[in-house]
Amino acid sequence: MKLYSGPLSMFGAKAEIACHEKGIDFDLEFVPFSLRELYAPKHEVVKRVNPKEQVPVLVDGDLEIFDSTQIFEYLEDVQPKPPLWPKDDKQRARARLAELTSDEVFFPNIVSLMPAGAQRVGPEGVAAARVAIQAFYARAESGLIGDYLIGDYTYADIAFYMASYFAGFLGEAIPAACPRLTEWHHRVGARSAVQRVVEPMTVFLNSHGIEAA
Numbered sequence: 149m150k151l152y153s154g155p156l157s158m159f160g161a162k163a164e165i166a167c168h169e170k171g172i173d174f175d176l177e178f179v180p181f182s183l184r185e186l187y188a189p190k191h192e193v194v195k196r197v198n199p200k201e202q203v204p205v206l207v208d209g210d211l212e213i214f215d216s217t218q219i220f221e222y223l224e225d226v227q228p229k230p231p232l233w234p235k236d237d238k239q240r241a242r243a244r245l246a247e248l249t250s251d252e253v254f255f256p257n258i259v260s261l262m263p264a265g266a267q268r269v270g271p272e273g274v275a276a277a278r279v280a281i282q283a284f285y286a287r288a289e290s291g292l293i294g295d296y297l298i299g300d301y302t303y304a305d306i307a308f309y310m311a312s313y314f315a316g317f318l319g320e321a322i323p324a325a326c327p328r329l330t331e332w333h334h335r336v337g338a339r340s341a342v343q344r345v346v347e348p349m350t351v352f353l354n355s356h357g358i359e360a361a
């Protein structure tokens with residue numbers, strides 16, 4: 149398998165972590181990316197495979213797919229062990245919803261704090277995003293039951309860990325008022341599959357003078 153991602157791609161990191169969790173052997177290629185130009189020029193394979201011209205893209209022989217959640221589904225099918233979706237139907241539905249919510253409800257607020265996003269939404273949009281992030285953390289804190297978001301460790305934990313990792317570099321780390329969520333963050337961050345992906349990202353960010361709060 150070959151995964152196309154970027155050195156700071158939140159969505160690519162999700163796919164990368166899942167491959168490591170499942171012990172899948174894969175090649176990783178970073179597409180051109182810089183903090184100034186972002187994803188430019190677009191990689192030829194990404195342009196061919198994904199009409200949205202975004203990473204991650206996964207190529208496995210004659211299969212070419214895009215979107216981190218689609219990649220999760222494929223990985224789960226080709227390498228069911230260890231499972232990263234719950235076995236129970238309702239728990240699986242909850243985990244899928246939590247993963248979607250992280251990507252599509254929580255993360256857009258993080259994007260609003262990034263330089264291009266902040267320029268797009270303006271100071272009021274940034275302030276609203278900060279309020280929404282903290283409200284999301286508070287809800288997650290009260291929703292946590294066991295060690296992970298939905299009981300067992302799942303793709304939802306991977307997604308929300310990565311989104312909250314980036315929040316930490318944008319002044320919105322999980323606050324002390326959410327102790328169980330803070331512990332959850334340490335628990336997920338201690339996994340070797342997560343560290344393998346996050347450590348080089350932290351090095352990249354630090355080398356550009358960007359530090360976590």
Ligand SMILES: N[C@@H](CCC(=O)N[C@@H](CS)C(=O)NCC(=O)O)C(=O)O
Pocket residue numbers: 154156157158159160187200201202203204214215216217251
């Ligand atoms: N829903 C997609 C989102 C992918 C996405 O937003 N990728 C970003 C990098 S993290 C990207 O390639 N952005 C470049 C662009 O939109 O031009 C997924 O889950 O993979």
